[in-house]
Amino acid sequence: DTGVSQDPRHKITKRGQNVTFRCDPISEHNRLYWYRQTLGQGPEFLTYFQNEAQLEKSRLLSDRFSAERPKGSFSTLEIQRTEQGDSAMYLCASSNSGSRPDTQYFGPGTRLTVL
Amino acid sequence: AQKVTQAQTEISVVEKEDVTLDCVYETRDTTYYLFWYKQPPSGELVFLIRRNSFDEQNEISGRYSWNFQKSTSSFNFTITASQVVDSAVYFCALSADGGSQGNLIFGKGTKLSVKP
Numbered sequence A: 001d002t003g004v005s006q007d008p009r010h011k012i013t014k015r016g017q018n019v020t021f022r023c024d025p026i027s028e029h030n031r032l033y034w035y036r037q038t039l040g041q042g043p044e045f046l047t048y049f050q051n052e053a054q055l056e057k058s059r060l061l062s063d064r065f066s067a068e069r070p071k072g073s074f075s076t077l078e079i080q081r082t083e084q085g086d087s088a089m090y091l092c093a094s095s096n097s098g099s100r101p102d103t104q105y106f107g108p109g110t111r112l113t114v115l
Numbered sequence B: 001a002q003k004v005t006q007a008q009t010e011i012s013v014v015e016k017e018d019v020t021l022d023c024v025y026e027t028r029d030t031t032y033y034l035f036w037y038k039q040p041p042s043g044e045l046v047f048l049i050r051r052n053s054f055d056e057q058n059e060i061s062g063r064y065s066w067n068f069q070k071s072t073s074s075f076n077f078t079i080t081a082s083q084v085v086d087s088a089v090y091f092c093a094l095s096a097d098g099g100s101q102g103n104l105i106f107g108k109g110t111k112l113s114v115k116p
Helices: none
Strands: A005-007 A010-012 A021-025 A032-035 A046-050 A052-059 A065-068 A076-081 A087-095 A111-115 B003-005 B008-013 B020-021 B025-026 B032-039 B046-052 B060-061 B062-069 B075-080 B088-095 B104-106 B112-116
Touching: A005 A087, A010 A021, A021 A087, A021 A111, A032 A076, A046 A065, A046 B104, A076 A087, B003 B088, B003 B104, B008 B020, B020 B112, B025 B075, B032 B075, B046 B060, B046 B062, B075 B088
Parallel strands: A010 A111, B008 B112
Antiparallel strands: A005 A021, A021 A076, A032 A046, A032 A087, A046 A052, A065 A076, A087 A111, B003 B025, B020 B075, B032 B046, B032 B088, B060 B062, B062 B075, B088 B104, B088 B112
């Protein structure tokens, strides 16, 4: 049973650059979530998809952030014009909406450092 | 508003000691779900348990046990006979609106260090 995978695991970029992260969910899961975790804090919800539809977005998701899940399988999270405040761990999780509650299983995360 | 509070920022124990991690939640929903996740140094959040608001039975799984009390809005987690491998950050989380909402609301976590 393959878990949630994320790529890359680490990303270092310069302020102002664009970055894109990928998440591959557990194969039978139709829901996919993005969270951000800063040092010493719990994960904070960014957005989630059910199949290819983006159903909810947090106010944390500024207009520099965009997420897609074009075919209801993998998802990408893009940050444009990165800022130092974007430095964080970006976590992806997936779940099956057929179960209640749908327990979210997390990937290893992508750690972003903006210089 | 929904909120999860983990008042203990860090706990340090010696191996084989029992330790309890506290979690207090706030929600106006009558149906909700509570979770515990473990985050070892590798960074991946590992699901431990979920509990719905209608089930106040305590649960035991090996050295782990959970005490859910609606009267005090608490969902505490006890590790019996702690081991060095239990060292991690533990997060309590709330799924509001009967679990129909997408997001989990996490506490800030409790860092547990178990020393040999």
